[in-house]
Amino acid sequence: MDLNRIQLVTDAFPCFSLVPEAAWRHPDITVERFSTQLTMQQGHLFAHAAFVLSGKVRIYIISESGREVTLYRVQRGGVCVLMMASILGETGYEASAQLEEETELLLLPVDVFKDWMDHYKDLRQFIYRNMINRMVSVTSLVEDIAFKPINARIAELLLRRTTDSHNHLSITHEAIAIELGTAREVISRSLKEFEKAGWLQLGRGRITAIRRDALQEKLFPSDW
Amino acid sequence: MDLNRIQLVTDAFPCFSLVPEAAWRHPDITVERFSTQLTMQQGHLFAHAAFVLSGKVRIYIISESGREVTLYRVQRGGVCVLMMASILGETGYEASAQLEEETELLLLPVDVFKDWMDHYKDLRQFIYRNMINRMVSVTSLVEDIAFKPINARIAELLLRRTTDSHNHLSITHEAIAIELGTAREVISRSLKEFEKAGWLQLGRGRITAIRRDALQEKLFPSDW
DNA sequence: GTGAGATTGGTGAGTAAGTTACAGAAGCAA
DNA sequence: TTGCTTCTGTAACTTACTCACCAATCTCAC
Numbered sequence: 388m389d390l391n392r393i394q395l396v397t398d399a400f401p402c403f404s405l406v407p408e409a410a411w412r413h414p415d416i417t418v419e420r421f422s423t424q425l426t427m428q429q430g431h432l433f434a435h436a437a438f439v440l441s442g443k444v445r446i447y448i449i450s451e452s453g454r455e456v457t458l459y460r461v462q463r464g465g466v467c468v469l470m471m472a473s474i475l476g477e478t479g480y481e482a483s484a485q486l487e488e489e490t491e492l493l494l495l496p497v498d499v500f501k502d503w504m505d506h507y508k509d510l511r512q513f514i515y516r517n518m519i520n521r522m523v524s525v526t527s528l529v530e531d532i533a534f535k536p537i538n539a540r541i542a543e544l545l546l547r548r549t550t551d552s553h554n555h556l557s558i559t560h561e562a563i564a565i566e567l568g569t570a571r572e573v574i575s576r577s578l579k580e581f582e583k584a585g586w587l588q589l590g591r592g593r594i595t596a597i598r599r600d601a602l603q604e605k606l607f608p609s610d611w
Numbered sequence: 612m613d614l615n616r617i618q619l620v621t622d623a624f625p626c627f628s629l630v631p632e633a634a635w636r637h638p639d640i641t642v643e644r645f646s647t648q649l650t651m652q653q654g655h656l657f658a659h660a661a662f663v664l665s666g667k668v669r670i671y672i673i674s675e676s677g678r679e680v681t682l683y684r685v686q687r688g689g690v691c692v693l694m695m696a697s698i699l700g701e702t703g704y705e706a707s708a709q710l711e712e713e714t715e716l717l718l719l720p721v722d723v724f725k726d727w728m729d730h731y732k733d734l735r736q737f738i739y740r741n742m743i744n745r746m747v748s749v750t751s752l753v754e755d756i757a758f759k760p761i762n763a764r765i766a767e768l769l770l771r772r773t774t775d776s777h778n779h780l781s782i783t784h785e786a787i788a789i790e791l792g793t794a795r796e797v798i799s800r801s802l803k804e805f806e807k808a809g810w811l812q813l814g815r816g817r818i819t820a821i822r823r824d825a826l827q828e829k830l831f832p833s834d835w
Numbered sequence: 836g837t838g839a840g841a842t843t844g845g846t847g848a849g850t851a852a853g854t855t856a857c858a859g860a861a862g863c864a865a
Numbered sequence: 866t867t868g869c870t871t872c873t874g875t876a877a878c879t880t881a882c883t884c885a886c887c888a889a890t891c892t893c894a895c
Contacts, residue, residue, distance in 0.1 A: 407656065426867065444661065448750065450758035451884095459749065472743040482750065508729060518742045519696040525749050526682065526693065532756050533676035559843060568757040570882055575844060588775040591843060591890055593796065678853095761852065783872065794853055799873060815861055815872060 388418055394492050399464050406503060415496045420489065427484040433473055435494035439465050442490025446482050447565070456568030458482060459524050466514070469522040496526035500585055509555050532568060538577045540567050542606040545587070555595040612638050620717050623664050626737035630727060644713065651708040655670055657697055659718035663689050666714025670706050680792030682706060683748050690738070692745040701720050754817045756792060762801045763790050766830040769811070779819040
């Protein structure tokens with residue numbers, strides 16, 4: 388790692404600021420670039436802790452029948468807690484990861500990572516915070532799946548992914564289904580209802596004219 | 612904390628072994644006993660990190676409509692990660708906690724806890740391990756809720772809570788529903804089917820003559 | 836361009852699960 | 866015993882998931 392790279396990394400991860408230049412010289416610390424749509428199974432990555440410098444990684448689980456649920460996403464400045472679980476060897480559990488964009492990862496060998504965790508408080512706190520945040524987000528995913536009707540979850544997704552000035556979206560019904568952990572048909576039917584209600588317009592691979600106000604009001608009545 | 616108590620605590624939590632006696636003298640470190648069925652909301656506990664010395668705590672979430680899902684349980688030698696999230700002030704999220712048995716907690720003031728986390732590697736590793744395990748268990752809960760049919764989840768619960776030599780259980784349908792995050796009627800129906808199939812016998816507040824082999828075989832066919 | 840193949844979306848029919856609304860049975864306490 | 870509470874059973878209805886299939890649209894090699 389040259390000085391330039393170290394700077395780029397600490398820009399994304401201030402928790403590394405106190406790591407001295409010498410420590411970065413370890414030959415197995417690298418930055419690698421991976422291309423879109425790569426689906427990671429267990430591979431050489433698992434001998435490393437991965438820190439996301441750019442791009443987007445989707446962490447998800449998949450059932451025997453092939454249905455998926457997205458657990459969370461990791462972007463610039465984030466780490467994958469579940470991957471870390473595998474790395475630290477605490478469990479055989481493994482989620483899957485898919486690169487949704489071209490992604491750059493800082494790869495720290497496990498022993499370096501463990502060593503740095505012992506020495507740098509900032510890094511420790513960063514990892515804590517990350518774990519806690521993931522814990523909270525997965526917990527509220529449980530809440531959503533267990534308690535919320537599917538059309539409310541679809542509406543939430545549409546609201547999250549649009550703004551009042553950008554009220555359309557390029558996404559397939561299948562992709563929404565995978566995101567929410569349900570079947571494509573269920574999404575198609577719900578979206579059709581939304582269209583009939585005049586809240587949006589359906590096209591192949593895209594949803595347009597999304598009336599965010601209507602979605603908001605109908606699905607989360609005033610007092611929310 | 613007297614020497615006696617310190618010994619009891621480190622028996623349950625070896626991660627404290629290297630904490631010197633002097634550090635335990637802090638006046639706000641206490642062991643408190645709480646009685647069964649107490650449901651904890653935010654209270655004085657949240658100025659402390661709680662370590663479970665005995666008893667059993669159920670951590671769960673509850674919807675507006677009153678339905679619950681059990682996230683996990685904490686017993687002797689465990690800590691509650693979500694409570695820790697509140698404590699460390701990283702998030703406003705709060706799950707609920709219910710004492711299922713009379714429970715003894717070691718209460719460490721937040722500042723003491725943070726200080727010890729900086730100084731004792733064993734404690735840090737213990738907390739990591741705990742966080743990771745919870746993460747994994749909540750993740751597999753997502754998997755169960757999203758993918759597994761309800762009768763398989765009921766069967767799993769019955770199998771988990773019985774042994775071949777202890778093939779009965781005192782539990783209400785309501786309690787199972789709360790555990791799994793569904794409605795009581797759903798449980799009653801499934802259990803009735805199980806009874807009709809001859810896999811168990813239903814009584815008020817109890818399930819007897821559970822044929823574990825049958826549950827195992829029928830719901831997770833051989834190749835699992 | 837055109838035709839083949841892949842991707843995406845629509846729909847009907849059947850099953851599973853969650854909801855609503857009661858009613859009956861079992862346990863408990865006065 | 867009586868009355869109250871808790872627990873269970875059941876029917877009818879709605880929502881969600883599954884299975885099967887087809888139609889529409891896009892892609893790409895030719």
